[in-house]
Amino acid sequence: MLRYILKRILWMIPVVIGVLLIVFTLSVITPGDPVDNMVGPDATVEAREAAREEMGLNQPVYVRFVKYVWGVFTRLDLGTSYSNRQPVAKEIMHRFPVTLKLTLASVIVALAIALPLGVLSAVKQYSWVDNITMASALFFVSIPQFWFALMLLLIFSVKLQILPASGINGIRSWILPVAMIGVGNVGNLARVTRSSMLEVIRQDYIRTARAKGQRKSVVIFKHGLRNALMPVIANVGNTIGVSLGGAVVAESIFSIPGVGQFMLNAINSRDWPSVQGGIVVLAITFSIVMLLVDIVYTIVDPRLKTEFQARAKTKRKKGAAA
Amino acid sequence: MAKRYTPAMEKLDRKKVRNKSAMSTSPAKEAWIRLKRNRLAVAGMIILLLLILTAIFADFIAPYGIDEQNYSDVLQAPSLKHLFGTDNYGRDIFSRVVYGTRISLPIGFICVFLAYLFGGILGAIAAYYGGRADMVIMRILDIFQSIPPMLMAIAIAASLGTGVVNLVIAISVSTMPARARIVRAAILSVKNSDYIESARSVGASSRRQLLKYMLPNALGPILTNVTFSIATAILTVSSMSYLGLGIAAPTPEWGSMLSAGRSFIRTSPHILIFPGVAIMITVLALNLFGDGLRDALDPRLK
Numbered sequence: 001m002l003r004y005i006l007k008r009i010l011w012m013i014p015v016v017i018g019v020l021l022i023v024f025t026l027s028v029i030t031p032g033d034p035v036d037n038m039v040g041p042d043a044t045v046e047a048r049e050a051a052r053e054e055m056g057l058n059q060p061v062y063v064r065f066v067k068y069v070w071g072v073f074t075r076l077d078l079g080t081s082y083s084n085r086q087p088v089a090k091e092i093m094h095r096f097p098v099t100l101k102l103t104l105a106s107v108i109v110a111l112a113i114a115l116p117l118g119v120l121s122a123v124k125q126y127s128w129v130d131n132i133t134m135a136s137a138l139f140f141v142s143i144p145q146f147w148f149a150l151m152l153l154l155i156f157s158v159k160l161q162i163l164p165a166s167g168i169n170g171i172r173s174w175i176l177p178v179a180m181i182g183v184g185n186v187g188n189l190a191r192v193t194r195s196s197m198l199e200v201i202r203q204d205y206i207r208t209a210r211a212k213g214q215r216k217s218v219v220i221f222k223h224g225l226r227n228a229l230m231p232v233i234a235n236v237g238n239t240i241g242v243s244l245g246g247a248v249v250a251e252s253i254f255s256i257p258g259v260g261q262f263m264l265n266a267i268n269s270r271d272w273p274s275v276q277g278g279i280v281v282l283a284i285t286f287s288i289v290m291l292l293v294d295i296v297y298t299i300v301d302p303r304l305k306t307e308f309q310a311r312a313k314t315k316r317k318k319g320a321a322a
Numbered sequence: 323m324a325k326r327y328t329p330a331m332e333k334l335d336r337k338k339v340r341n342k343s344a345m346s347t348s349p350a351k352e353a354w355i356r357l358k359r360n361r362l363a364v365a366g367m368i369i370l371l372l373l374i375l376t377a378i379f380a381d382f383i384a385p386y387g388i389d390e391q392n393y394s395d396v397l398q399a400p401s402l403k404h405l406f407g408t409d410n411y412g413r414d415i416f417s418r419v420v421y422g423t424r425i426s427l428p429i430g431f432i433c434v435f436l437a438y439l440f441g442g443i444l445g446a447i448a449a450y451y452g453g454r455a456d457m458v459i460m461r462i463l464d465i466f467q468s469i470p471p472m473l474m475a476i477a478i479a480a481s482l483g484t485g486v487v488n489l490v491i492a493i494s495v496s497t498m499p500a501r502a503r504i505v506r507a508a509i510l511s512v513k514n515s516d517y518i519e520s521a522r523s524v525g526a527s528s529r530r531q532l533l534k535y536m537l538p539n540a541l542g543p544i545l546t547n548v549t550f551s552i553a554t555a556i557l558t559v560s561s562m563s564y565l566g567l568g569i570a571a572p573t574p575e576w577g578s579m580l581s582a583g584r585s586f587i588r589t590s591p592h593i594l595i596f597p598g599v600a601i602m603i604t605v606l607a608l609n610l611f612g613d614g615l616r617d618a619l620d621p622r623l624k
Contacts, residue, residue: 014461018462019468022469022477026481030481139602142606143602144561144605146580147602150584151598158588241470241471245472245473249565267480275480283470290468
């Protein structure tokens with residue numbers, strides 16, 4: 001198992017290089033000359049060439065890529081912004097905590113709501129609780145996030161005036177963005193929990209546990225939920241990916257100074273290194289999350305554990321034979 | 323002690339089988355019967371049908387033109403004259419929402435079609451040939467998937483620029499890896515079936531095995547996923563347009579209508595309500611239909 005985890009961690013290196021290659025390729029195929037965005041429209045040829053030289057844009061593409069990768073790996077250098085000539089990494093790093101907090105908060109809140117609802121729905125299958133929960137879950141996954149945010153703004157900020165419409169000051173300003181990012185996740189996770197729980201409840205070991213006289217609550221939570229959690233854990237990784245995307249939209253709607261807003265502003269001013277930096281940081285964050293989810297999964301799932309042990313045994317045997 | 327299998331029992335079994343086959347002709351038909359019994363799925367289907375009809379007959383349904391501006395009727399609240407009210411240019415929002423079906427639905431379909439076409443080819447190759455091809459393809463998809471789809475779409479749209487074609491490229495490429503995985507898993511699940519082996523043993527070519535035997539049998543989970551993917555694509559199209567990275571202003575795309583109406587949230591909130599409701603109904607119908615399809619194709623899951 002340790003071998004697997006180690007391998008999985010080492011795999012991060014090609015992933016990061018791959019991500020860098022993707023965003024770098026996108027920067028190369030983007031139409032127009034980046035120098036246009038650094039100097040004014042009526043700059044002299046000399047000024048344009050000086051800017052090009054300063055940004056290293058006069059070098060061949062592959063040299064620029066190798067330098068970029070080298071910079072990222074050795075100095076965490078994400079390049080220099082076209083618009084204010086500041087290091088992109090610095091700009092992003094003080095915005096990153098906001099985005100991360102927003103994403104994690106919304107996933108945690110979504111889990112806290114969705115898990116109990118999903119379990120309740122499965123235990124009371126086809127009851128009114130189940131029907132209402134599943135109907136609302138379906139609504140939640142069908143609502144466009146940004147529109148839900150607009151409706152929340154309309155109700156809580158414009159009409160009732162009890163929650164702030166923008167910025168991040170104090171706990172109350174987090175409520176609407178977290179609700180917006182979390183709404184789809186609640187629906188999705190509740191549906192996953194319910195169907196996974198339903199599958200587990202029908203297993204023989206649940207019947208056995210009940211038959212030996214174990215209390216229903218113990219059976220549901222100890223025997224049922226612990227096993228039903230596996231698909232949910234597998235889903236949390238994806239949920240965080242979706243939420244990172246949601247955070248970008250939320251930051252735009254609620255004017256939250258995070259990586260997403262920074263990126264969207266950079267897109268408007270055609271400041272590609274900043275866009276690139278934002279995507280790279282969020283993608284690496286997502287990869288790390290997926291890595292953690294994978295590791296948790298292998299540790300928690302006893303079936304995987306035994307599989308690894310079995311595989312190690314056969315390998316040892318093969319080694320002994322050879 | 324096990325009972326002996328008597329000729330009488332065999333006769334009874336044969337009769338059972340015959341009766342069963344008389345009742346149901348094919349798995350597809352059985353699935354269709356199950357689907358028809360599911361009221362929510364039927365509701366989803368009817369809504370979808372109505373939306374498609376709306377898109378086709380938009381010219382007859384919409385009382386005003388897409389860009390018909392009327393400066394005497396600016397920012398009107400909903401009334402009989404303007405069912406959903408008017409926007410800041412005096413355009414009828416109902417008409418624009420109706421014409422919006424001509425954008426969201428086809429773009430959703432096209433994005434999913436393209437993502438499945440290219441993702442499907444990759445997934446099928448990976449599953450069919452296995453071994454090294456599978457490993458290489460899956461590792462490359464892993465890398466692509468380490469960028470969350472929404473961010474990937476934003477990055478592509480930022481690079482290529484706005485517009486319908488670029489938006490379609492952005493959404494198709496960003497969702498392709500996930501679709502490849504679905505196709506791969508579906509084909510892997512039937513790859514080792516006896517009928518594939520028998521097809522191979524009589525000398526069916528790889529292409530024939532894949533297209534004629536594997537794909538039709540693996541279609542169930544793929545079809546369900548197609549339905550959900552269209553729903554997600556429509557949501558992404560509107561979010562991207564809301565962010566200004568998709569379809570630009572004068573086109574009555576629901577997301578860009580909401581984006582344009584954003585500044586009137588305090589004075590004329592009605593602008594912000596109806597395009598969003600339209601998106602939600604479309605996505606809800608697709609999800610209802612997809613749920614029904616999943617239950618009909620795989621009754622065990624119910």
